[in-house]
Amino acid sequence: MNRLLITICGRAGSKGFKNKNLKVFCGKPLVYYSLSAAELFCRNHPELQIDLALNTDSEDLAKIVAAEYPEVVYLPRGVELGGDKVPKMAVYQDSLRRMEERTGAPYDWHMDLDITSPLRTAADIENAFALKQSRADLDLVFSVCEARRNPWFNMVKTVDDHVEQVIHSEFTGRQQAPDVYDVNASIYVFRRDFLAQNTDGMLWRGKIGVSVMMDTGIIDIDSEHDYLLMEAIAQHLYAHYPEFNAVRENIRGE
Template sequence: MNIAIIPARGGSKRIPRKNIRIFCGKPMLAYPIAAALASGVIDKVVVSTDDPEIAEVALQYGAEVPFMRPAQLADDLTGTSPVIRHTLTKLQQLGWELDYCACIYATTPLLNSDIIRRLHEQLSAEAVDYVFTAARFSFPIQRAILQTPSGGITPFDPVAITMRSQDLPAAFHDAGQLYWAKASTWLDSSKKIFAENSRMHVLPHHLVQDIDTPEDWTRAELLYRLLQTG
C-alpha cells in the first residue's frame, strides 16, 4: 500500500490555524488531500494531527485519522521526520502493509496530482532513498550581502561577489511540499533526505510558495487563482 502522510498540528503561531484557514473557498488542508487522492499512486491519505478540529476537516475531505498525534510530537521544536516515523510505526502496529510513503505538507495548495505522480515514478525508477520537490534560487546565493552591526554592508563571500552570475554554480532550495520514499527508508533514521542518495525534482517558481506570513498567503492565493484560469 502507498500512503501519503500530511503533518498538520494545531499550534501554528505566525498564521493562527493556517492548516484549516479558508484558502480560495476551502480549508487549506483540503488541497493536498485532494491532490494526493487524485494522483492515482496513493491508496490512502493519513493526517497526523493533535487537533480535533483539524482531524474533523481531514475526515470531511477524504483523509483518515486513525489516531491523534501525542503532544510531545506537536511542539515547535519537533521536526517532520520523527512525526512521519511515529505515524508509520503506529500504522504498522494497526496491521497496515506499507510500501511507499509520501510526506506532503498541509500548506501546499500549488501542489498538484501530476507532480505527486511524477515523483513517485522517479523514485520507483531510480535506486535512491528520497525524491523531493525543490526550486532554483532566482539570484546567486554566493553574491549575498550582509548588514554589519553599524549598519554597513559586507559581502557574504568576498570572492564570489566579484564574479559574474553566469560563472557561479546554480543553487537550489527545498520547496517545502513533497517528499517520497519507501516506508522502510523513512523508518531508518540514518537515511537523511538532503543527502547524496536523494534526488530533487525542480519546479518552476510559479508552483512554489512558502506560506508563513500574511503576505505569503496573499501571494499564494493570487498564484492559485492564476493557475486555475490558465
C-alpha cells in the same frame, strides 16, 4: 503489490500565522488541496496499494478532513510530538510506525504532502514519485524550485562590520555558477527503510534527489501576507494553467 503511505501532517496553532492549517483558501479548506492532489495521483496508480493518513493534534483539522475524506486514517498526535521544535522526521516516523502496525505490513515508500503548499499539481506529485521509484539508490526525493539567488554569485553574508559573498567565487555571470534550488517543502518521498532507521531527525543524511516544480506556484504559508499573496497567485494559475485548476475542481464538497 507495492505499498505507499501518503501522509498529511499538521499541528494545532501556529506562532507565525494562527491556525493556518484550518484556513479557507480560495473558498475551500486549505487541507483539501493536498487531499485532492493525492486523490488524482491515486487514480493514476491502481497498481499500488495506497493508504492516506492524517497526523495531527488538532481535532478541528481532523473533523474538516473526515467531513469530505472519511477514508483518510486519523492518527491523533501525542503531546511528545507537539510544539514547533519537533522535527518533521519524527512525525513522519510516527505515522509510518502506526500505519504499519495498523495494516500489518511494511510500506515500500512514504510520501508527505504539506498542507500549507496548496498550489501543486498531480503531475508534480507524479514526477517526484517517479524519480524515487526509478532510483533505488536515492533515500529521499523532495520538491524544489529554481532559486532566484545564487550563493556563488549574488548572495552575501554578514562578516563583522561588512558583508561578503556567501561562497567566494570569481564568477562574472550567474550562468557560470552551479545550479541551486529552493527547497519548497511541498512533497517528500522517502525510501521506507531510510525513514524508519533515521535516528537524529535530519533529512540530509541520505542520498537525495530533487523534483523541480514551477517556482511561482509555491509560497509556504507562514503569515497573513503569504496567505493573501498566494490566493492572488492561485487565481492567476487557475485561470491560465488547467493542471492547477484540475486540483481545485477535484476537491469534494460544494
